[in-house]
Amino acid sequence: MSAEKARSDGSADGHAPMSLRERKKQLTYQAVSDAAIALFLRRGFDKVSVAEVAAAADISKPTLFRYFPAKEDLALHRFADHEDEAARVVAARPAGTTPLAALRAHFLDGLARRDPITGLCDAPEVLAYHALLYGTPALVARLHAYLSRSEDALARALGGRAPDRLAAGQIIAVQRILASENWRRINAGATADALYGEAVEAAEGGFAQLRSGLEGP
Structure with a gap:
C-alpha cells in the first residue's frame, strides 16, 4: 500500500x-x-x-x-505488491549491511514518508480503507494468507533454512504489530505528524529486540 x-x-x-x-x-x-x-x-x-x-x-x-x-x-x-517487499529489501541491501539493518532502515524510511503500510498515515482515503479492512472479519482472515506468503518470501531471501523461517516469522510479526499500533492510535484521533516521534521510538525498540534475539549481543 x-x-x-x-x-x-x-x-x-x-x-x-x-x-x-x-x-x-x-x-x-x-x-x-x-x-x-x-x-x-x-x-x-x-x-x-x-x-x-x-x-x-x-x-x-x-x-x-x-x-x-x-x-x-x-x-x-x-x-499484493507488499507480499515480497521485505524479501526485496533484503535481496537489494548494500554489501556489508545485515538483513535486519536493511529492514529497519526501510521501515523507518516508510514512517518518514507516511507510507500507509507502516500504519502511520492519516490521509482520509487511507483511514477509510483501513477501517474497511480491519472492520471486516473476512478480510482480516484473508490478510493472514498474505502475511504468510510474506514470511515465506522473506525466509527464502534469508537463506531458506529452518532458522530463517523462524526469523522471518518474527520480523514480519514485529512489523505488523508496529503498523497495527500506529493505525489504532491514528484511528483513535492522533495525527501522523504528532505520532511520528513515538512511532520511530517504538520501531527502534522493536528492531532492537529482534537484533538481540536474532543476531545476539
Whole structure:
C-alpha cells in the first residue's frame, strides 16, 4: 500500500521491467480493485456482490475471477505488491549491511514518508480503507494468507533454512504489530505528524529486540 498503485514499468525495487502486456494486465488488476474498493467503502463489503463489481469495472464475471479468485482479493490487492517487499529489501541491501539493518532502515524510511503500510498515515482515503479492512472479519482472515506468503518470501531471501523461517516469522510479526499500533492510535484521533516521534521510538525498540534475539549481543 505504499503508493497503492501498480508500478508503471515494474523496474523499481529490484523488479525487471515489465512487458507491455504485463503492464496492461497490472493496470487491469488495479482498475478492477479500485472499482471494488469504491463500492465496498460506499456500501460495505458484505453488501456488494461480485457481479456488481464486474459491472462497475465493465468486465464479465468470469473475467473478474480470472484476475481475482476470491472476493476478498479484490479488497486486498493493495497488499499484493507488499507480499515480497521485505524479501526485496533484503535481496537489494548494500554489501556489508545485515538483513535486519536493511529492514529497519526501510521501515523507518516508510514512517518518514507516511507510507500507509507502516500504519502511520492519516490521509482520509487511507483511514477509510483501513477501517474497511480491519472492520471486516473476512478480510482480516484473508490478510493472514498474505502475511504468510510474506514470511515465506522473506525466509527464502534469508537463506531458506529452518532458522530463517523462524526469523522471518518474527520480523514480519514485529512489523505488523508496529503498523497495527500506529493505525489504532491514528484511528483513535492522533495525527501522523504528532505520532511520528513515538512511532520511530517504538520501531527502534522493536528492531532492537529482534537484533538481540536474532543476531545476539
